[in-house]
Amino acid sequence: MKKVEVEVTDMRLSGSSSGAYAMVLSEVNGERKLPIVIAGTEAQSIAIVIENMKASRPLTHDVFKAALDAFDIRVMEVNIHNMVEGVYFANLICGNDLQTEEIDCRTSDAVAIAYRFGCPIYCAESVMKVASIGPEEMNRVSEADEEESAETPPKKRTIKELKKELSQAINREDYELASRLRDEIQRRENPKSE
Numbered sequence: 001m002k003k004v005e006v007e008v009t010d011m012r013l014s015g016s017s018s019g020a021y022a023m024v025l026s027e028v029n030g031e032r033k034l035p036i037v038i039a040g041t042e043a044q045s046i047a048i049v050i051e052n053m054k055a056s057r058p059l060t061h062d063v064f065k066a067a068l069d070a071f072d073i074r075v076m077e078v079n080i081h082n083m084v085e086g087v088y089f090a091n092l093i094c095g096n097d098l099q100t101e102e103i104d105c106r107t108s109d110a111v112a113i114a115y116r117f118g119c120p121i122y123c124a125e126s127v128m129k130v131a132s133i134g135p136e137e138m139n140r141v142s143e144a145d146e147e148e149s150a151e152t153p154p155k156k157r158t159i160k161e162l163k164k165e166l167s168q169a170i171n172r173e174d175y176e177l178a179s180r181l182r183d184e185i186q187r188r189e190n191p192k193s194e
Contacts, residue, residue, distance in 0.1 A: 003079065003122040006034060008050060008111065011043055023111065025080075025123065032132035034080075034123060036088055042108035049115040061112040072096050075117040078110040081124045083131055086171055131171045159188055 010024035014037050021043035025034040045061050048054070058066065068075065075092050079102075082089040090110035091102040105113070114121045157165070166181040 001079075001081065002125040004028070004030065004032075004125060004128055006080075006121050006123050008046060008115075009033070011047055011050075023108065025111075025121065027128070027132075031135050032128055033135070034128060034132045036107055038108035042106075042112055045112040046108070046115060049112070061109065061116055064113060065116045068094070075113055075119050076100070077119050078105075078114040078121045079124070080107055080110070080122065080127055083127050083171070088127070088131075131168070133168055137165065137168065159185055162188075 005028040006025040007028055008023060009026040010022075012022055014020040014022040019040045020037050021040060023036050023038050023043065023046065025036065026032070045059050048059070055062070073094055073096050075094050077093045078090055079093065080088055080090045088107040090105050090107040092105050092110055092113060094101050094103055111121060162181050162185050165177075166185065169177040169181060
């Protein structure tokens, strides 16, 4: 499996559902970005480590790390290896001097654990090809989040560009943006129906 290293470069409230966050994983040696919607608890757990903060009591991911440390098990890397219907699949690659195991894990938990162990996070190239967006599209997503009250996306893009963005929004599970893009595409394709 060809894979690329990624890191968390942004975490913000997602406009798609209340309490959810958009975690942005960016290529370490590239420009593609992989936005993933995660729950607030995992977003907080990741942000605490990235910001070098300490929770007053151990969080679940801290307990998991402490348990693995107690038995001399290391998490060597995280692999985001698949995406099916907008759901990402990840594995923790764990081991000690005797053996190595792959453990199935939610992507948000895998990232939180990776940051605690200081290990690399990889994403399969096949997933990046399908679900990542470039810097221009990321700027448009950011603008759309900031302009949530707007009824339709800006008219400057072609229908082909809007359809591509619609597909990407669906893959990211950003259904609010997808709905606005769908409405704009329909409005442009059927101007007489207004």
